[in-house]
Amino acid sequence: MIHSLVMIGFFLAGVIAGHIGLVPSRAGSATAAMWVLYALLLLVGVTIGSNGKVLSLLKRAGAKLLLVPASTVVGTLIGAAAASIFIGLSLGESMAVGAGFGYYSLSSILIAKTADDLPGVSGSLAVIALLSNIFREVLTIASSPLLAKYLGGYAPVLAGGATTMDCTLPAVAKYSGSEYVTVALLNGIALTFLVPVLVPLILRACCRGT
Amino acid sequence: MLGIFAILSIGLLAGWMLRRRKRLISVCELLITATLLCLMGVLGAWVGCNEEVMGNLPELSLQAGSICLCSVAGSILLFRLAGRVLRGRPVGDS
Numbered sequence: 177m178i179h180s181l182v183m184i185g186f187f188l189a190g191v192i193a194g195h196i197g198l199v200p201s202r203a204g205s206a207t208a209a210m211w212v213l214y215a216l217l218l219l220v221g222v223t224i225g226s227n228g229k230v231l232s233l234l235k236r237a238g239a240k241l242l243l244v245p246a247s248t249v250v251g252t253l254i255g256a257a258a259a260s261i262f263i264g265l266s267l268g269e270s271m272a273v274g275a276g277f278g279y280y281s282l283s284s285i286l287i288a289k290t291a292d293d294l295p296g297v298s299g300s301l302a303v304i305a306l307l308s309n310i311f312r313e314v315l316t317i318a319s320s321p322l323l324a325k326y327l328g329g330y331a332p333v334l335a336g337g338a339t340t341m342d343c344t345l346p347a348v349a350k351y352s353g354s355e356y357v358t359v360a361l362l363n364g365i366a367l368t369f370l371v372p373v374l375v376p377l378i379l380r381a382c383c384r385g386t
Numbered sequence: 387m388l389g390i391f392a393i394l395s396i397g398l399l400a401g402w403m404l405r406r407r408k409r410l411i412s413v414c415e416l417l418i419t420a421t422l423l424c425l426m427g428v429l430g431a432w433v434g435c436n437e438e439v440m441g442n443l444p445e446l447s448l449q450a451g452s453i454c455l456c457s458v459a460g461s462i463l464l465f466r467l468a469g470r471v472l473r474g475r476p477v478g479d480s
Contacts, residue, residue: 194434208432212428218393227401227405258460262452274457304449328466330465
């Protein structure tokens with residue numbers, strides 16, 4: 177929880193600094209964020225690659241184990257599509273935001289970059305993606321005790337989406353139990369690799385020509 | 387998108403090659419936190435610099451919250467519907 181609050185604190189500090197003109201406009205651009213994101217992805221790749229357990233985990237992954245990431249993907253997209261009915265966004269925009277699966281940094285920048293090529297897409301969509309995916313991470317951490325108690329140990333894993341391999345993993349381990357850590361890791365890794373595929377794909381497929 | 391996969395793949399390969407150098411890997415983990423904080427600041431500045439976004443922040447937050455809640459609810463509901471085969475014990479453990 178403290179981790180998420182520190183992240184939100186840095187985000188709010190950036191918002192205030194940008195709003196009162198403390199940072200040059202180039203620093204507060206999608207391009208600047210993209211370069212920082214590249215550095216982050218490289219480091220994430222290094223830590224996943226150095227973890228010998230990941231390979232053996234993938235070898236052991238059976239059909240049942242894959243039901244968790246599959247349910248997260250399909251359920252998230254159905255939920256986001258349902259939300260589009262009453263929030264004033266198109267089906268594609270809403271589903272693209274949902275397809276971030278909690279990976280706020282990557283999804284918001286991907287949407288900002290893709291939206292540049294698609295004039296029909298709302299200019300604020302990247303901000304909605306950023307906020308929605310931050311909310312998902314915070315919601316998972318804050319509600320894990322209740323979700324695990326009333327909806328079962330898998331519920332925090334499903335709620336966490338791509339964040340279950342890092343930020344929300346401690347909450348899953350604590351409230352669902354250590355036996356859910358393996359499936360949480362697999363879920364997080366699978367969704368992390370799906371975000372850069374699904375977000376631009378959905379946005380381009382649904383919003384082209386709108 | 388290809389660039390992102392290329393960077394992730396380079397990272398995976400580098401991580402696999404450096405897997406025995408635990409100290410270096412723990413430095414990478416610290417750098418992830420630092421980079422993530424930096425990214426949040428940059429993203430915040432990106433939002434703060436945009437007057438149109440700042441003017442509509444409450445509405446955008448409401449839309450973001452709605453998508454978040456529906457996405458989480460959709461995932462859990464679908465899993466519960468499809469998950470009868472998993473009933474019994476958690477998967478992924480021997």
